Amino acid sequence: MSTASLALSNTAIQRTPAHTLxxxxxxxxxxxxxxxxxxxxxxxxxxxxxxxxVLFGLVLNAKERIAGMGVPTYLIATYGTFGVMGASLFGTxxxxxxxxxxxxxxxxxxxxxxxFAYFAAKVILSLIFSTIVVSLLLVLGIGFGGxxxxxxxxxxxxxxxxxxxxxFSAMGLAIGYFAGPNSAPAAINLIYLPLSFCxxxxxxxxxxxKLVQKIAxxxxxxxxxxxxxxxxxxxxxxxxxxxxxxxxGFTLICLGVARIGFQRDQxxxxx
Amino acid sequence: xxxxxxxxxASTLILIGLGVLAFYVGAQWLMVLIPAAVLVxxxxxxxx
Numbered sequence: 642m643s644t645a646s647l648a649l650s651n652t653a654i655q656r657t658p659a660h661t662l663x664x665x666x667x668x669x670x671x672x673x674x675x676x677x678x679x680x681x682x683x684x685x686x687x688x689x690x691x692x693x694x695v696l697f698g699l700v701l702n703a704k705e706r707i708a709g710m711g712v713p714t715y716l717i718a719t720y721g722t723f724g725v726m727g728a729s730l731f732g733t734x735x736x737x738x739x740x741x742x743x744x745x746x747x748x749x750x751x752x753x754x755x756x757f758a759y760f761a762a763k764v765i766l767s768l769i770f771s772t773i774v775v776s777l778l779l780v781l782g783i784g785f786g787g788x789x790x791x792x793x794x795x796x797x798x799x800x801x802x803x804x805x806x807x808x809f810s811a812m813g814l815a816i817g818y819f820a821g822p823n824s825a826p827a828a829i830n831l832i833y834l835p836l837s838f839c840x841x842x843x844x845x846x847x848x849x850x851k852l853v854q855k856i857a858x859x860x861x862x863x864x865x866x867x868x869x870x871x872x873x874x875x876x877x878x879x880x881x882x883x884x885x886x887x888x889x890g891f892t893l894i895c896l897g898v899a900r901i902g903f904q905r906d907q908x909x910x911x912x
Numbered sequence: 913x914x915x916x917x918x919x920x921x922a923s924t925l926i927l928i929g930l931g932v933l934a935f936y937v938g939a940q941w942l943m944v945l946i947p948a949a950v951l952v953x954x955x956x957x958x959x960x
Contacts, residue, residue, distance in 0.1 A: 882939040889942060893931030893949055900924045904917065 665758045672762035673769055676732060683770075686731055690724035690774055691781065693843070699786050707845050710875040713786025715845065717778050718798065718869035718876075723842040724774030725802045726862055729767040729809035730816070730829050736763060737817025738825035747910065764810045771806040775799055790873065798872045805865035808888045811895035812861075818902020836862050846877070861891045926952050 656664075676682050698716035705712045740746055749759055779795060782788035790798075813829075820828040837843060839853050840862035846854065857863040864884035870876030930949050934942070 880939070882942070886934055886939050886942055889946070890931045890934030893934065894928050895931075896953065897924050897928035897931060900920075900927070904920055904924070908917070 661755065664754055665761055668754065668758040668762040669765040672736075672766045676736070676766055676770070682731060682735070686724070686728045686770055687774055687777065689727065690720045691777055693723070694720045694778055694781060695785075697843075699781065703786055708847065708875045710873065711787065713782050714788045714790070714873050715870070715875050717775075717782045717788060718873050719842045719845070719866050721775045721778050721798065721802050722805065722840075722862055722866040722869055723837050724778065725771040725806045725865070726809045726837065726842075727833060728770035728774055729806045730813045730833050731826075732767040732770060733763045733810045733813025734816035734820065734829050735813075735825050736766075737814060738820045739822040741817070741906065742822025746906070760814065763813070764807065767806050767810045767813070768803055771803060772799065775802050794872055798869060801868050801872055802865070805868065805888065808861055808865075808892040808895065811892045811899065814899035815895045815902065818899050818906065836860055839863075840866060842866055861888055864888055923952050 694716055698713045698720070702712040707715045740749075746759070750756065775798070779788070779790075779798075783790075812832075816828055816832065817825065839849075839856050840846075840860045841849055841857055842862055846857060846863070846866075849857065864887045867876045867879060868881055868884045871878070871881055927949060930945055930952065934945050937945070
């Protein structure tokens with residue numbers, strides 16, 4: 642009987658930085674296209690913040706003022722935070738949980754692609770969808786809500802919310818590693834919706850009950866919304882660095898939890 | 913548990929610890945915490 646032997650080498654893959662960058666870009670591109678074609682994802686992530694903004698910011702309270710600021714301007718910051726949070730959580734957690742369930746991560750692991758490209762693609766996807774949501778909110782506000790904001794402030798608002806999507810992408814990774822593929826969307830909603838309400842993203846912070854106001858101080862979306870509100874000239878005028886500090890701490894904790902999930906999966910698969 | 917896994921768990925715990933620390937220390941400590949987190953995080957992802 643003849644036998645065949647296979648020599649396996651453990652040589653590290655050598656790539657040029659340009660080649661590595663091309664892999665990252667390609668992974669991000671296809672991750673974006675995959676989610677763009679998922680109508681449930683695009684519809685929920687883009688349309689919910691816009692729908693709430695149109696209803697509460699443009700139709701019902703367009704002439705009202707909150708903290709000396711027109712409601713349409715104020716709500717761009719809060720619904721922007723809401724949209725960024727949704728895009729980041731659903732983009733990372735839901736995709737990661739279903740990929741884990743399908744065994745797609747093992748396929749990726751067997752390919753020569755750098756594994757971090759997979760996670761980077763998810764974060765880039767969240768950033769792209771967050772940009773789309775905030776841009777559309779700004780278009781609606783300027784076009785129909787009489788929002789007037791210097792271009793520099795719009796860029797600052799966009800930049801703040803983009804940076805703010807990173808903690809929620811990290812949170813999405815943590816959820817994605819611990820939730821099952823079928824339960825992930827429910828788990829996200831269970832976290833996302835109460836967090837949004839308690840952080841003053843739906844009802845402005847000053848109108849929240851006293852107890853909820855106290856809870857809000859410990860919640861990351863509250864801190865991101867205060868940063869965004871600070872850009873548009875509303876908010877509680879607390880030092881921005883305090884909010885960044887909380888978001889940074891929250892990011893590290895979520896990355897740590899995600900890494901525990903990653904190690905748990907690795908242990909199950911490879912011993 | 914392999915030595916590699918122990919090392920990995922230790923770096924994860926340090927990362928979470930730094931995150932918790934960020935909530936309690938003053939803003940000026942971010943200058944220390946951010947590089948520290950990168951130092952802990954980078955070798956972990958480099959292995960990927």
